[in-house]
Amino acid sequence: MTTLKNDRFLRALLREPVDTTPVWMMRQAGRYLPEYRETRAKAGDFLSLCKNNDFACEVTLQPLRRYDLDAAILFSDILTVPDALGLGLYFEAGEGPKFHKTIRTEQDVASLPNFNAKSDLDYVMNAVSTIRSALGGQVPLIGFSGSPWTLATYMVEGGSSKDFRYTKQMMYAQPEVLHALLDRLAIAVIDYLNAQIDAGAQAVQIFDSWGGALAHREYIEFSLNYMQKIVAGLKREKDGRKVPVILFTKGGGQWLEPMVATGADAFGLDWTTPLNVARQTVNGRAALQGNLDPATLYGTPASIEKATKAMLDDAYAHGEKTGYVANLGHGITQWVDPANPKVFIDTVHEYSAKYL
Amino acid sequence: MTTLKNDRFLRALLREPVDTTPVWMMRQAGRYLPEYRETRAKAGDFLSLCKNNDFACEVTLQPLRRYDLDAAILFSDILTVPDALGLGLYFEAGEGPKFHKTIRTEQDVASLPNFNAKSDLDYVMNAVSTIRSALGGQVPLIGFSGSPWTLATYMVEGGSSKDFRYTKQMMYAQPEVLHALLDRLAIAVIDYLNAQIDAGAQAVQIFDSWGGALAHREYIEFSLNYMQKIVAGLKREKDGRKVPVILFTKGGGQWLEPMVATGADAFGLDWTTPLNVARQTVNGRAALQGNLDPATLYGTPASIEKATKAMLDDAYAHGEKTGYVANLGHGITQWVDPANPKVFIDTVHEYSAKYL
Numbered sequence: 001m002t003t004l005k006n007d008r009f010l011r012a013l014l015r016e017p018v019d020t021t022p023v024w025m026m027r028q029a030g031r032y033l034p035e036y037r038e039t040r041a042k043a044g045d046f047l048s049l050c051k052n053n054d055f056a057c058e059v060t061l062q063p064l065r066r067y068d069l070d071a072a073i074l075f076s077d078i079l080t081v082p083d084a085l086g087l088g089l090y091f092e093a094g095e096g097p098k099f100h101k102t103i104r105t106e107q108d109v110a111s112l113p114n115f116n117a118k119s120d121l122d123y124v125m126n127a128v129s130t131i132r133s134a135l136g137g138q139v140p141l142i143g144f145s146g147s148p149w150t151l152a153t154y155m156v157e158g159g160s161s162k163d164f165r166y167t168k169q170m171m172y173a174q175p176e177v178l179h180a181l182l183d184r185l186a187i188a189v190i191d192y193l194n195a196q197i198d199a200g201a202q203a204v205q206i207f208d209s210w211g212g213a214l215a216h217r218e219y220i221e222f223s224l225n226y227m228q229k230i231v232a233g234l235k236r237e238k239d240g241r242k243v244p245v246i247l248f249t250k251g252g253g254q255w256l257e258p259m260v261a262t263g264a265d266a267f268g269l270d271w272t273t274p275l276n277v278a279r280q281t282v283n284g285r286a287a288l289q290g291n292l293d294p295a296t297l298y299g300t301p302a303s304i305e306k307a308t309k310a311m312l313d314d315a316y317a318h319g320e321k322t323g324y325v326a327n328l329g330h331g332i333t334q335w336v337d338p339a340n341p342k343v344f345i346d347t348v349h350e351y352s353a354k355y356l
Numbered sequence: 357m358t359t360l361k362n363d364r365f366l367r368a369l370l371r372e373p374v375d376t377t378p379v380w381m382m383r384q385a386g387r388y389l390p391e392y393r394e395t396r397a398k399a400g401d402f403l404s405l406c407k408n409n410d411f412a413c414e415v416t417l418q419p420l421r422r423y424d425l426d427a428a429i430l431f432s433d434i435l436t437v438p439d440a441l442g443l444g445l446y447f448e449a450g451e452g453p454k455f456h457k458t459i460r461t462e463q464d465v466a467s468l469p470n471f472n473a474k475s476d477l478d479y480v481m482n483a484v485s486t487i488r489s490a491l492g493g494q495v496p497l498i499g500f501s502g503s504p505w506t507l508a509t510y511m512v513e514g515g516s517s518k519d520f521r522y523t524k525q526m527m528y529a530q531p532e533v534l535h536a537l538l539d540r541l542a543i544a545v546i547d548y549l550n551a552q553i554d555a556g557a558q559a560v561q562i563f564d565s566w567g568g569a570l571a572h573r574e575y576i577e578f579s580l581n582y583m584q585k586i587v588a589g590l591k592r593e594k595d596g597r598k599v600p601v602i603l604f605t606k607g608g609g610q611w612l613e614p615m616v617a618t619g620a621d622a623f624g625l626d627w628t629t630p631l632n633v634a635r636q637t638v639n640g641r642a643a644l645q646g647n648l649d650p651a652t653l654y655g656t657p658a659s660i661e662k663a664t665k666a667m668l669d670d671a672y673a674h675g676e677k678t679g680y681v682a683n684l685g686h687g688i689t690q691w692v693d694p695a696n697p698k699v700f701i702d703t704v705h706e707y708s709a710k711y712l
Contacts, residue, residue: 163689164651165651165654165689165691168649169651169654169691171651172651172652172654172655172656172659172663173654173655173656173659212628214627214628214649215627215628215648215649215652216628216629216630217666218649219628251628253610254609254610254628254629254630271570272568272571272572272575272610273572273610274572274610292571293524293570293571293574295519295520295524295525295527298521298525298528299528299529300528300529303528307528310573329571333521335521
């Protein structure tokens with residue numbers, strides 16, 4: 001394996017000293033980049049883009065050519081696992097992801113097929129190793145998965161949802177059915193992320209995109225407990241180097257205290273949580289990642305710089321020296337001017353050095 | 357004016373002693389009730405239902421006939437003010453509210469017409485006085501308005517939104533235009549709520565449905581500050597009785613500390629915030645209202661009772677004796693079995709007495 005030339009992302013996650021704050025952007029390989037749209041057009045559709053090694057590698061690397069990013073993230077979809085479980089993922093123009101099958105009963109859960117990440121999602125593992133090799137040690141590669149709760153919402157609803165009607169009906173009226181599904185998913189996600197680590201992922205992030213739709217007790221019972229299981233089941237070291245794990249519950253800023261107990265290395269935050277308050281709560285027990293409102297990038301260079309500096313002031317408000325990765329609080333949107341992320345990223349590197 | 361027979365809702369909001377916990381449900385007059393669907397069918401469409409005195413009064417009273425509720429809430433829409441400002445509110449089947457006109461520029465804001473609640477929204481005031489009189493002092497009547505920020509999102513987007521793209525573009529790139537709009541709206545909402553109080557509303561609630569989409573700093577600057585202006589401009593007393601004001605920012609559980617500084621009497625919470633933590637934060641300086649996940653009502657009688665009791669245990673965890681109104685954390689959904697709210701409401705009354 002090539003030596004890693006820039007490891008400040010991994011170091012910050014593990015709360016080791018860094019020279020400046022590492023930064024990446026969720027969904028950094030995305031529609032706001034004309035070169036992404038071009039590759040996607042060549043691939044035909046979104047799923048073909050994910051399933052083709054060369055295209056997936058190409059779009060993963062594109063933002064690194066434009067910006068001084070400290071990490072790359074595997075280009076893939078969070079719904080690969082339910083797709084491999086036979087639900088039949090598809091996308092309709094202008095709409096979110098959909099499944100041909102839904103999971104609504106005990107029988108539906110019981111009839112889910114066995115899952116083996118390396119064989120059932122070999123295209124993901126191929127993409128990971130292709131990208132890792134193409135990176136040549138420039139920056140670390142992040143692997144990822146959806147959280148069991150988040151995957152379950154899509155499987156039960158049959159796609160995206162605003163209110164999670166069927167999933168919550170199941171949760172409140174038949175909690176044992178949902179637990180059975182979440183248990184299956186937790187086991188699958190452990191296998192999936194470990195396979196990504198074997199293939200070359202140097203850190204992993206669990207996207208709990210819909211954990212914030214839960215009430216506080218149900219968040220712990222139906223989302224966090226299964227993420228904790230995953231954290232416990234992951235390979236946390238590979239080739240003599242630690243593989244950090246990040247949990248990101250969108251809308252989860254109020255639940256940092258129980259999150260820390262999972263033993264994950266870092267927690268992602270969305271923009272609703274003041275970073276200085278979150279740092280105080282976590283109190284050195286884990287790293288934090290986030291949390292600029294992606295819509296900040298609709299602003300002017302001056303307003304983006306100002307907001308980024310305010311975020312960094314919060315991140316280091318108590319004299320912290322590490323344990324922080326700058327990011328947006330959610331994925332970058334397709335309407336951002338590609339000139340603007342550079343302002344955010346360069347401000348992070350230039351301004352944060354004074355704290356470190 | 358008739359004497360109020362049941363004033364425990366007002367008393368709890370003002371942190372005066374109560375015999376049992378008062379309870380109502382956001383959107384309690386709604387599609388989950390067959391009698392509501394019947395009246396709505398008679399009215400023709402949603403806006404005609406709002407604009408007709410008798411129909412609006414009828415649907416307001418319907419849930420009170422079924423359940424032992426401690427408050428009635430005016431049946432209306434949060435978008436009456438933008439509609440009166442000439443934006444042309446309409447509803448398309450199966451979709452959210454829409455406007456014929458949008459507000460995107462300084463000129464758009466400047467060209468908004470003058471607004472006088474009593475004349476421009478006389479149908480609302482007529483509904484308030486009709487309902488108040490029909491209630492005959494059974495329980496207090498709550499008036500309401502959308503918050504300036506929430507109204508602005510609909511006006512800028514031209515309807516509902518998932519990401520508030522145009523409103524946030526305006527906020528980050530042209531904050532002065534958004535401030536001008538919010539200022540106009542704050543003045544209009546003060547006039548609107550005071551007119552409702554004059555017409556008979558005995559408490560008012562400001563629905564900041566989309567405040568939770570903001571970053572913490574922007575929440576204060578673009579939403580909370582304008583709600584504070586409104587609180588300062590409201591008639592807080594009528595006929596020798598205090599008129600409490602409730603602010604409800606969905607997704608605002610992390611911002612209770614700055615909220616308390618507005619001087620509002622009470623704050624609504626959604627289900628993501630643990631009530632015991634919120635009570636500790638507020639520490640007797642204001643009342644709280646909420647916060648059962650509306651999806652809890654999809655459960656069984658036993659699961660609804662259990663969740664309601666857990667919420668009440670949290671509400672009185674520190675020996676509090678008042679300052680709490682039970683409610684859902686958001687509006688009741690159309691899919692709830694009308695038998696289930698009774699379990700929630702009766703459990704609140706029966707179980708909470710032991711704490712009071």
